[in-house]
Amino acid sequence: EIVLTQSPATLSLSPGERATLSCRASQSVSNYLAWYQQKPGQAPRLLIYDVSNRATGIPARFSGSASGTDFTLTISSLEPEDFAVYYCQQRYNWPLTFGGGTKVEIK
Amino acid sequence: EVQLVESGGGLVQPGGSLRLSCVASEFTFNSYSMNWVRQAPGKGLEWVSHIHSDSSLIYYADSVRGRFTISRDNAKNSLYLQMNSLRADDTAVYYCARRQITAGTMNGAFDIWGQGTMVTVSS
Numbered sequence: 277e278i279v280l281t282q283s284p285a286t287l288s289l290s291p292g293e294r295a296t297l298s299c300r301a302s303q304s305v306s307n308y309l310a311w312y313q314q315k316p317g318q319a320p321r322l323l324i325y326d327v328s329n330r331a332t333g334i335p336a337r338f339s340g341s342a343s344g345t346d347f348t349l350t351i352s353s354l355e356p357e358d359f360a361v362y363y364c365q366q367r368y369n370w371p372l373t374f375g376g377g378t379k380v381e382i383k
Numbered sequence: 384e385v386q387l388v389e390s391g392g393g394l395v396q397p398g399g400s401l402r403l404s405c406v407a408s409e410f411t412f413n414s415y416s417m418n419w420v421r422q423a424p425g426k427g428l429e430w431v432s433h434i435h436s437d438s439s440l441i442y443y444a445d446s447v448r449g450r451f452t453i454s455r456d457n458a459k460n461s462l463y464l465q466m467n468s469l470r471a472d473d474t475a476v477y478y479c480a481r482r483q484i485t486a487g488t489m490n491g492a493f494d495i496w497g498q499g500t501m502v503t504v505s506s
Contacts, residue, residue, distance in 0.1 A: 331494060365428070365430075371445070
């Protein structure tokens with residue numbers, strides 16, 4: 277099973293600041309990595325697929341990148357609606373797995 | 384609007400059974416692979432099961448294999464999860480999710496999610 281380790285667990289930032297979220301895979305997942313945003317009481321929403329492709333309707337302030345088995349989600353300037361939990365997920369191998377999540381909270 | 388709506392959750396005793404349903408609308412259901420993903424209270428996301436568009440390929444997480452059965456009825460635009468021998472650690476919100484179709488794959492990321500249905504296993 278491919279383990280995805282997200283860091284930090286919690287990120288305390290102010291609106292307008294840049295957020296950098298990390299996801300490390302225990303082995304290669306090629307470029308088959310996605311990012312999701314989840315707000316309390318809501319279903320997850322797809323943000324980024326295949327490392328760096330924004331899903332439909334996702335603002336340009338969200339971007340994804342990779343270096344080997346290390347993946348990064350960057351939010352260039354936090355908007356009030358961006359405070360949420362973010363999960364990475366791999367589809368390279370069965371079972372599909374998610375990271376443990378990073379909570380982006382208001383400082 | 385493209386939509387997935389789950390139903391069938393509820394309170395069940397340990398060892399009991401429950402059948403979840405997910406109805407799709409406003410997209411060509413029979414073209415898409417579908418999955419179930421769950422989330423225990425206060426916890427992260429856990430993938431449960433996958434079914435190909437024509438039911439030809441099915442996968443399960445180890446935690447549910449042998450107890451849960453995924454199925455679909457393309458004529459009814461519906462996805463199902465039959466859950467047997469339920470345990471306390473199956474307590475979660477269960478989401479159905481569509482697998483994205485992109486260049487080169489029918490098994491992309493989860494691009495459409497339902498609102499979820501809560502399953503509570505307790506005596």
